[in-house]
Amino acid sequence: MNFxxxxxxxxxxxxxxxxxxxxxxxxxxGIVNFGFIIFESAGAYxxxxxxxxxxATGVAQSETYFWGTSLPFPLPLIVAVLVGGLLAAVIGxxxxxxxxxxxxxxxxxxxxxxxxxxxxxxxxFLNGGNGIANIPAPLRxxxxxxxxxxxxxxxxxxxxxxxxxxxxxxxxxxxxxxxAVRLLRDDEEAAASLGINAWSVxxxxxxxxxxxAGLTGGLLVEFIGAWSxxxxxxxxxxxxxxxxxxxxVGSEYGAVFGALIVGVILLQLPSFLPAIGYxxxxxxxxxxxxGVVYLAVLWFLPQGTFRERASLRxxxxxxxxKVGPLxxxxxxxxxxxxxxxxxxxxx
Amino acid sequence: MHLLVTSIGFxxxxxxxxxxxxxxFSLQFGMTNVLNLAYGxxxxxxxxxxxxxTEQGLxxxxxxxxxxxxxxxxSLLVGRVVIRRFASRxxxxxxxxxxxxxxxxxxxxxxxxxxxxxxxxxxxxLGGNHDVVGxxxxxxxxxIVATAxxxxxxxxxxxxxxxxxxxxxxxxxxxxxxxxxxxxTERVVRLTWFxxxxxxGLGGALLxxxxxxxxxxxxxxxxxxxxxxxxxxxxxxxxxxxLASLVLALVIQIAGSFGAGSFNVAIAVGxxxxxxxxxPRGFFGELWEKSEAMG
Numbered sequence: 001m002n003f004x005x006x007x008x009x010x011x012x013x014x015x016x017x018x019x020x021x022x023x024x025x026x027x028x029x030g031i032v033n034f035g036f037i038i039f040e041s042a043g044a045y046x047x048x049x050x051x052x053x054x055x056a057t058g059v060a061q062s063e064t065y066f067w068g069t070s071l072p073f074p075l076p077l078i079v080a081v082l083v084g085g086l087l088a089a090v091i092g093x094x095x096x097x098x099x100x101x102x103x104x105x106x107x108x109x110x111x112x113x114x115x116x117x118x119x120x121x122x123x124x125f126l127n128g129g130n131g132i133a134n135i136p137a138p139l140r141x142x143x144x145x146x147x148x149x150x151x152x153x154x155x156x157x158x159x160x161x162x163x164x165x166x167x168x169x170x171x172x173x174x175x176x177x178x179x180a181v182r183l184l185r186d187d188e189e190a191a192a193s194l195g196i197n198a199w200s201v202x203x204x205x206x207x208x209x210x211x212x213a214g215l216t217g218g219l220l221v222e223f224i225g226a227w228s229x230x231x232x233x234x235x236x237x238x239x240x241x242x243x244x245x246x247x248x249v250g251s252e253y254g255a256v257f258g259a260l261i262v263g264v265i266l267l268q269l270p271s272f273l274p275a276i277g278y279x280x281x282x283x284x285x286x287x288x289x290x291g292v293v294y295l296a297v298l299w300f301l302p303q304g305t306f307r308e309r310a311s312l313r314x315x316x317x318x319x320x321x322k323v324g325p326l327x328x329x330x331x332x333x334x335x336x337x338x339x340x341x342x343x344x345x346x347x
Numbered sequence: 348m349h350l351l352v353t354s355i356g357f358x359x360x361x362x363x364x365x366x367x368x369x370x371x372f373s374l375q376f377g378m379t380n381v382l383n384l385a386y387g388x389x390x391x392x393x394x395x396x397x398x399x400x401t402e403q404g405l406x407x408x409x410x411x412x413x414x415x416x417x418x419x420x421x422s423l424l425v426g427r428v429v430i431r432r433f434a435s436r437x438x439x440x441x442x443x444x445x446x447x448x449x450x451x452x453x454x455x456x457x458x459x460x461x462x463x464x465x466x467x468x469x470x471x472x473l474g475g476n477h478d479v480v481g482x483x484x485x486x487x488x489x490x491i492v493a494t495a496x497x498x499x500x501x502x503x504x505x506x507x508x509x510x511x512x513x514x515x516x517x518x519x520x521x522x523x524x525x526x527x528x529x530x531x532t533e534r535v536v537r538l539t540w541f542x543x544x545x546x547x548g549l550g551g552a553l554l555x556x557x558x559x560x561x562x563x564x565x566x567x568x569x570x571x572x573x574x575x576x577x578x579x580x581x582x583x584x585x586x587x588x589x590l591a592s593l594v595l596a597l598v599i600q601i602a603g604s605f606g607a608g609s610f611n612v613a614i615a616v617g618x619x620x621x622x623x624x625x626x627p628r629g630f631f632g633e634l635w636e637k638s639e640a641m642g
Contacts, residue, residue, distance in 0.1 A: 032441065102382040102440050103578055109384060110571035110578075117568060238448050245445070278463055287456040294449035298433065298442055 006151035008268045010223050013155075013162040014216045015263030019243040019255035020169045021212035026241070027250040027308070028173060029205045030185035031095065032105040034237055035112035036213060041232040042087045043080035043214025044221040048132045050076040051222065063127045063134075073138040077218045084214015085207050092206040096199055112234040120229035131228020138222050154223055161219060165212055170252050172208070181205055182250075239263065239290060246297050248304025257305060266290060351601065356482030358600030359593075363495030364553045366592035368569070369576040370502060371546025373588040375422075376577070378519045378539040381430055382444040385451030386573065389544065390551025390566030391458060393418040397552040398467055398561055407471045407556060408490070414552035415545045422544020425450060427537065451567065458563040466562040469555060491553050498546065499589045506585065515539065572599075 018040060025031045053070040071079070091111070095104050120129040143150040172178050184191040184198055191198065221227045243262045247254025266289060270282055297304075372386055393414035400410030433446050474486025484492075506512035517525040518532045526532045554569060555561035572595065580591035 102444060105441070105444055106382060106384075106574045106578060110574040113568065113571045235448075235452060238445075238452070241445070280464055281460060284456040284460040284464070287452050288460070291449040291452035291456070294445060294452075295429075298438065298446060298449075299436070302436075302438070302442070 002148050003151060004272065006148075006155050007224070008264060009155040010158050010220065011268055012260060012264045013158040014220045015240065015243060016256045016259035017162050017165045017212055017216045017219075018240045019247065019259045019263075020165055020252060021209040021216070022237075022240045023244045023247075023250065023252065023255040024169055024172065024212070025206060025209040027244060027255075028178060028181045028185065029202055031202060031206060031209075032102075033095070033108055033206075033209070034105045034241075035091075035108035035115075035234075036209075036240060037232045037234065037236040038112050038115050039084045039087055039210045039213035040217040040220075040236075041115075041227070043084040043217030044227045044232070045126055045132070045217075046083035046214065047076040047080040047218030047221050048135045048227050050079045051138065052132060052135050063130070063132060064124050065127050065132060066125050070136075076138070076222065077215065080214045080218025081211045082214070084217065085211035087214075088207045088210025089203075092203050092210075095206070096202055109234060112237065116229050116233060127228075129229055131226060131231070133226040133228075135221055135225045135227070137225065158219055158223075161215065165215070166252060166256065168212075169255075172205075173252060177201070177204075235287065235290075238294070239267065242290065242294055242297065245304055246293075246301065248306035248308065250308030251304070251306040254304055254306035262290070262293070266293065352481045353483070354600040355597065356479075356484060356488075358597040359482075360484070360488045360491055360557055361600060362593040362596035363492045364550055364557060365572055365576055365596050366589040367495050367498050367546055367553065368550030368573050369580070369588040369592045370499065370585050371543040371550065372573050373577050373580065373585050374502075374539060374546070375543035377585070378515065378543075379426065379430070379536060380440065381426075381434075381447065382440065383447045384444055384570070385425070385447045385454060386547055387566035387568070387570030388451040388454040388458075389418050389422060389547045390554065390569060391561065391563060392421060392454065392566075393548030393551030394555035394561040394565055395458060395462075395467075396548070397555060398469065401469065401471060407469070407487075411549065411552040411556065415548040418548025418551065419541045419545035422547060423537065423541045426540035426544075455563055455567060462563055464563060466560050469559045469561070487556060491557060494549070494553065495589075498549070499586075503586060511535075511538075572596075 018036070022033065022036050025033050025036075049065060049068045050071045052068050054068045095108060119126050122128060126132060137150070137154075140150060143153065172181075180191065180194075180196045180201055183194070184196060184201055188198065217227075239262055240259075243258030244255055245258070246261060247256070247258030267286060270286055273282075276282065368386075368390060372383070375381070375383055375386075396414035396417045397407065397410035400413050401407050429446065429450060430443065433443060438446065477484050477486065477489060479489075504512075506516060514525070514530045514532075514535050515538075517528070517530055518535045522532050525535075551566050555565055558565070576592045576595050577588055579595065580587040
């Protein structure tokens with residue numbers, strides 16, 4: 001029970017940091033990253049490989065992975081951050097091009113699904129579908145035999161990092177850089193006329209998001225001790241996105257609130273409930289619930305719970321009604337009245 | 348050499364399935380502007396419908412047809428009820444993509460809950476082997492390829508030679524103008540949801556017939572290849588979608604025959620990333636737009 005409580009607390013921090021990073025990319029920058037989870041996963045694998053030891057002599061001799069080493073405590077986490085950022089720097093340019101953002105979304109989703117299949121099917125790379133287990137907990141020996149003390153110390157450490165990420169995101173959000181990012185999102189031409197380099201600004205934002213994602217992966221994997229493709233299915237990204245939308249796109253408090261509702265109440269609390277049906281039924285029902293909540297949020301609460309501070313938006317007022325997060329393109333539903341008919345110009 | 352020929356043969360079968368699915372996706376997206384990320388889940392519904400039909404003792408091909416029609420109806424229902432309602436509330440492309448993800452999750456995991464996430468095997472006679480210029484196909488595989496060729500041909504004729512096709516293309520290019528010209532765009536959109544759904548169900552059923560198995564992730568795992576083919580072709584370019592599917596499937600299979608077993612999926616990622624960097628509007632996108640603009 002104690003372990004489940006501390007696990008839930010760590011998950012909350014991980015989801016909150018993920019939602020904050022996604023909010024940074026999407027809420028502030030308007031970058032649609034449907035493959036966010038692969039950056040988290042990259043961090044998790046990086047932390048795992050740098051703490052589990054080499055596959056020949058390490059803890060887990062039955063597992064095969066291409067490389068492994070054993071570094072002292074904070075280093076695996078730092079490597080995770082760097083790898084997350086590096087992956088973002090590699091994939092970023094492909095998503096920065098001027099294109100219909102739905103192409104971008106489709107491409108990132110495809111990359112996320114394919115990357116998962118790739119890792120799952122290649123047994124010699126990251127031990128395939130079984131993943132890497134027996135990842136040693138950092139500084140475990142310091143706490144001697146007290147499991148509970150260690151778990152709660154890890155929770156405290158997680159909250160410390162989570163608080164740091166929150167302050168970082170908040171700071172980015174209200175800094176001149178954050179204002180440039182918002183202006184770029186709301187009015188690209190105005191931003192260009194002020195000499196803001198769109199590519200550089202978006203790239204930096206994307207890489208920072210990737211680094212935070214890497215951190216969340218590393219933090220999670222060092223606590224749960226295992227990582228496999230089933231832990232980073234493409235739909236995990238949509239859990240974080242749901243947290244962002246439910247909380248309110250563009251709001252840091254909203255991201256944390258959304259992570260609490262979606263990550264903890266919808267996804268973690270059911271594991272405390274008595275089991276129903278066959279094993280695995282609850283998992284399926286949870287994902288159905290996530291889908292239903294999505295529809296409900298978009299129907300009843302499309303603006304989210306917390307609104308982005310008006311003073312932070314373009315010129316202190318709401319962005320023009322026609323411009324959604326995806327710009328001018330719109331859905332063609334073709335009704336008889338003009339009111340419900342929007343034409344997408346990008347054809 | 349033998350391995351290469353074999354992989355080309357398998358690539359052609361994959362291309363046949365991919366092109367049916369990609370044409371449906373392209374038609375739907377070009378017409379409705381909805382990035383339907385539930386498309387893979389719809390395919391799985393078609394596959395399971397086909398499986399259920401064969402379990403009633405009916406022929407697999409009856410199952411494929413019923414699966415196709417069932418998904419056509421499901422697509423019409425979702426398009427007209429859910430998508431339409433959200434659109435009339437002002438949801439835009441991004442919100443609509445999320446709505447489709449939510450629908451996909453709901454469909455996928457309802458199927459997971461019912462099937463206990465198990466993998467089901469298809470049992471039916473594959474037919475004899477046929478040698479086509481060195482490539483060995485089973486009768487089933489030849490039927491799949493023939494179905495794809497017929498689908499592409501029929502759609503090309505409908506879109507370019509009939510009044511209905513002109514209506515569809517006009518509505519996709521400029522809905523308001525099409526409506527002003529007396530084209531019943533509402534009916535055209537309805538028809539698009541149904542036909543693209545049928546193609547989706549057909550693709551899903553054929554996919555499971557080709558794999559000889561189906562689970563709740565069959566369609567969703569296939570979605571990246573559809574997205575890759577459609578992005579490569581340029582969204583809405585139906586003829587090119589079939590061509591892009593052929594090229595993509597062959598590249599994947601041939602590369603896979605040289606590399607490790609799962610090397611092929613990396614190729615698809617590579618192709619996608621490269622495309623986005625080099626030709627973000629799709630390889631044939633500009634060509635296609637030009638030809639459409641010229642009429």
